[in-house]
Amino acid sequence: MIATCRTLLITVVPLSANSLLGSVEYVSLFYFGISLAGLAASLSMSRVIHTFQRRWVFTGGALCMVASVSLMATQTIPGLIAGMVLHVVAIASMEIPFNIYLMDHIPREQMGAFEPMRLFYAAGPWTVGPWLGVYLQAEVAPWVPYAVTAVAAGLTLAYFWYLRLGDNPAISAAKRPPPNPIANLPQFFKQPRLRLAWFLALGRAGWWFMFFIYAPIFCVDAGIDPVMSGAIVSIASGAVFLVPLWGWLARRIKVRKLLIIGYGISGLATLIIPLGTSVPWLGAALLIGAALTTSTIDGAGNVPFLRAVHPLERAEMTGVFATYRDSAQLLPPGVFALLLMVFPLPSIFLAAGIGMLSLSYFSGFLPKRL
Numbered sequence: 383m384i385a386t387c388r389t390l391l392i393t394v395v396p397l398s399a400n401s402l403l404g405s406v407e408y409v410s411l412f413y414f415g416i417s418l419a420g421l422a423a424s425l426s427m428s429r430v431i432h433t434f435q436r437r438w439v440f441t442g443g444a445l446c447m448v449a450s451v452s453l454m455a456t457q458t459i460p461g462l463i464a465g466m467v468l469h470v471v472a473i474a475s476m477e478i479p480f481n482i483y484l485m486d487h488i489p490r491e492q493m494g495a496f497e498p499m500r501l502f503y504a505a506g507p508w509t510v511g512p513w514l515g516v517y518l519q520a521e522v523a524p525w526v527p528y529a530v531t532a533v534a535a536g537l538t539l540a541y542f543w544y545l546r547l548g549d550n551p552a553i554s555a556a557k558r559p560p561p562n563p564i565a566n567l568p569q570f571f572k573q574p575r576l577r578l579a580w581f582l583a584l585g586r587a588g589w590w591f592m593f594f595i596y597a598p599i600f601c602v603d604a605g606i607d608p609v610m611s612g613a614i615v616s617i618a619s620g621a622v623f624l625v626p627l628w629g630w631l632a633r634r635i636k637v638r639k640l641l642i643i644g645y646g647i648s649g650l651a652t653l654i655i656p657l658g659t660s661v662p663w664l665g666a667a668l669l670i671g672a673a674l675t676t677s678t679i680d681g682a683g684n685v686p687f688l689r690a691v692h693p694l695e696r697a698e699m700t701g702v703f704a705t706y707r708d709s710a711q712l713l714p715p716g717v718f719a720l721l722l723m724v725f726p727l728p729s730i731f732l733a734a735g736i737g738m739l740s741l742s743y744f745s746g747f748l749p750k751r752l
Contacts, residue, residue: 386507391454393513395466398454414712424704424705425705431478439479443479451535482696485700566699585738586680593615598611641679648672648675653739714734
């Protein structure tokens with residue numbers, strides 16, 4: 383259900399932002415600013431969890447999600463900005479406690495098999511959501527996808543309390559004040575394996591951020607109907623269903639080798655997307671192909687971190703690691719805004735392709751036993 387809260391708006395918001403703000407350059411700057419709020423939320427989450435406990439942080443995140451979609455449903459620039467700030471805070475407040483619960487209950491040696499299956503079960507929302515959100519907005523009413531997202535957040539919260547998950551006793555019994563979240567950064571980045579895991583995750587998340595924001599804008603600018611643009615994003619997202627296959631392959635050839643190959647073919651596929659600029663449907667096909675190749679790294683993308691983090695540092699290090707998502711939404715739009723001042727939209731795909739090829743090289747520095 384957390385995936386549903388995210389995917390129903392994942393195509394709606396960039397198209398709405400492009401319509402309200404008037405240009406793709408402003409969309410990039412908009413996401414750059416919003417991501418600053420998300421980065422601050424992720425960095426502060428370990429302190430918040432130590433202070434209020436996970437269950438209340440998760441609950442607050444679900445309530446923030448409801449408030450965020452209520453603001454965005456106004457279809458105004460102030461509502462869009464305020465709603466997206468709350469939206470990224472809500473995502474951090476729900477996903478970070480959820481990931482810590484997972485690490486408490488799933489043994490480290492089983493993470494390699496568990497992570498692909500978790501993504502597989504989220505494949506339904508990621509496949510249907512991008513199309514469904516645009517369809518509901520265009521064919522039913524502009525406010526409907528926001529209302530459905532609010533309902534999904536409410537159901538998620540109800541099921542969470544039904545499960546009655548408890549906090550780790552070591553966290554509940556802590557007597558010392560929680561550390562300053564900024565102080566966790568040196569501890570995280572001085573560990574080579576955590577540092578490498580963060581950069582690899584940053585690249586993967588950055589590619590998907592690029593895809594979900596600029597692919598529908600690319601399609602609409604080329605004359606494709608917005609609903610069909612959402613369908614194209616949904617078809618590409620359907621590659622998530624292949625994640626168990628890539629997880630099986632990772633267990634056969636090792637995570638390290640799969641990531642080297644996956645980042646490499648993703649980079650090559652992304653580089654050729656501009657060839658379809660003058661033929662919209664060819665460009666759409668190339669976008670779908672690039673998403674398919676990128677899905678090869680999703681099943682094992684977080685395994686380097688899950689296998690490297692020390693059990694006693696899970697809350698602190700997970701909060702820092704989770705900033706890869708916010709950083710992926712912070713750095714690319716800043717770079718892309720600069721590129722779009724000089725070059726047309728296809729330059730974004732060239733930059734993303736080069737970035738993925740470089741990460742293929744760095745994946746070779748992962749432990750060979752991984």
